[in-house]
Amino acid sequence: MEISIIAENTGGVLNPVTAQIISAAKMFEGDITVVCPGGFGAEEVAKISGVGKVVSVEGDCFSDFDGLAWCRAIDSVVTGEILLSSSSNFGREIISILAAMREIPAIQDITELTKEMIFTRPVLSGKAIEKLKISGPCAFTIRANIFPAAESDGNANISIINKSSEVGISVKEAISKANEKLDVSEAEIIISGGRGMGSPENFAHLYEISEVVGAAVGASRAAVDTWEEIPHSMQVGQTGKTVTPKLYVAVGISGAIQHLAGMRTSKYIVAINKDSEAPIFGVADYGIVANWEDALPILKDELEKLALD
Numbered sequence: 001m002e003i004s005i006i007a008e009n010t011g012g013v014l015n016p017v018t019a020q021i022i023s024a025a026k027m028f029e030g031d032i033t034v035v036c037p038g039g040f041g042a043e044e045v046a047k048i049s050g051v052g053k054v055v056s057v058e059g060d061c062f063s064d065f066d067g068l069a070w071c072r073a074i075d076s077v078v079t080g081e082i083l084l085s086s087s088s089n090f091g092r093e094i095i096s097i098l099a100a101m102r103e104i105p106a107i108q109d110i111t112e113l114t115k116e117m118i119f120t121r122p123v124l125s126g127k128a129i130e131k132l133k134i135s136g137p138c139a140f141t142i143r144a145n146i147f148p149a150a151e152s153d154g155n156a157n158i159s160i161i162n163k164s165s166e167v168g169i170s171v172k173e174a175i176s177k178a179n180e181k182l183d184v185s186e187a188e189i190i191i192s193g194g195r196g197m198g199s200p201e202n203f204a205h206l207y208e209i210s211e212v213v214g215a216a217v218g219a220s221r222a223a224v225d226t227w228e229e230i231p232h233s234m235q236v237g238q239t240g241k242t243v244t245p246k247l248y249v250a251v252g253i254s255g256a257i258q259h260l261a262g263m264r265t266s267k268y269i270v271a272i273n274k275d276s277e278a279p280i281f282g283v284a285d286y287g288i289v290a291n292w293e294d295a296l297p298i299l300k301d302e303l304e305k306l307a308l309d
């Protein structure tokens with residue numbers, strides 16, 4: 001079986017999700033080719049274990065993102081029966097276009113998959129979980145942080161192809177509502193706030209701590225839905241982002257099943273909640289039963305001392 005993975009880059013730098021997609025693809029025991037649009041990250045991809053071949057497609061059209069132009073340029077080298085990318089905006093667009101060009105099914109947002117090609121994904125805004133059995137060629141996207149990243153001990157060959165196509169739409173600037181800070185899906189430490197934070201202004205306390213330890217700030221859906229200032233890009237959970245950081249700190253979050261769905265695979269979970277019965281304590285490695293107003297200043301002081309040591 002031949003598998004083609006479309007590598008994802010963020011501002012010309014290989015996105016770590018590509019190593020996770022490669023790790024997932026290894027399950028099919030096929031030949032893995034990674035296509036790097038614009039050549040971004042090709043050398044790094046070649047070192048990822050499990051990659052058989054890297055195709056770096058270079059051309060003028062890759063200077064700005066236009067999904068259709070990029071797909072037309074990479075089309076001839078995407079030869080797998082299985083096409084894969086991540087379920088970011090980039091991956092979803094590329095996979096949909098490539099699938100349409102081939103008249104094969106496109107399945108987005110996979111959270112589980114098996115060697116027998118049974119895929120699981122949330123549908124209807126996470127209200128239901130769908131299981132699909134695929135036979136024949138198909139294209140699909142996988143959520144970030146579901147699979148561990150493949151190791152970097154490979155040594156695949158890189159072929160460079162010059163191919164361009166006409167750009168129809170070019171994205172000149174993407175302005176993130178989520179501010180300039182670290183994205184939750186990429187962070188090793190996340191500190192998330194819920195409705196228990198009381199107001200969006202109180203998230204400033206989480207940002208202060210995030211700066212001490214280099215963390216990203218996340219949120220529960222209740223926080224995102226209640227306060228316009230907290231963007232959906234920060235939402236962790238079934239209908240938000242799935243995260244697997246080394247440390248997840250949940251502050252004023254009750255621990256509803258839909259929130260747990262997005263963070264329970266974190267290596268260590270710390271919960272701060274004034275209600276000792278809150279379900280979040282059921283998954284927490286360390287629980288602090290307290291008002292965050294009392295607990296966060298102490299936590300910040302202690303972390304600052306550690307940072308100085």
Ligand SMILES: Cc1cc2nc3c(=O)[nH]c(=O)nc-3n(C[C@H](O)[C@H](O)[C@H](O)COP(=O)(O)OP(=O)(O)OC[C@H]3O[C@@H](n4cnc5c(N)ncnc54)[C@H](O)[C@@H]3O)c2cc1C
Nearest residue numbers: 194195196220221222237238239240252254259274291292
């Ligand atoms: C289809 C569907 C999809 C969903 N998807 C998601 C999702 O992706 N992510 C998500 O998070 N939710 C999701 N939800 C919503 C979820 O069910 C919960 O409603 C939500 O997670 C609750 O958010 P919360 O814990 O911030 O708020 P609450 O449940 O209101 O909890 C607030 C917590 O803060 C504590 N608290 C209050 N004041 C303080 C204080 N001063 N100090 C310390 N603790 C305090 C309280 O004891 C309480 O436990 C979804 C729901 C549905 C139906």
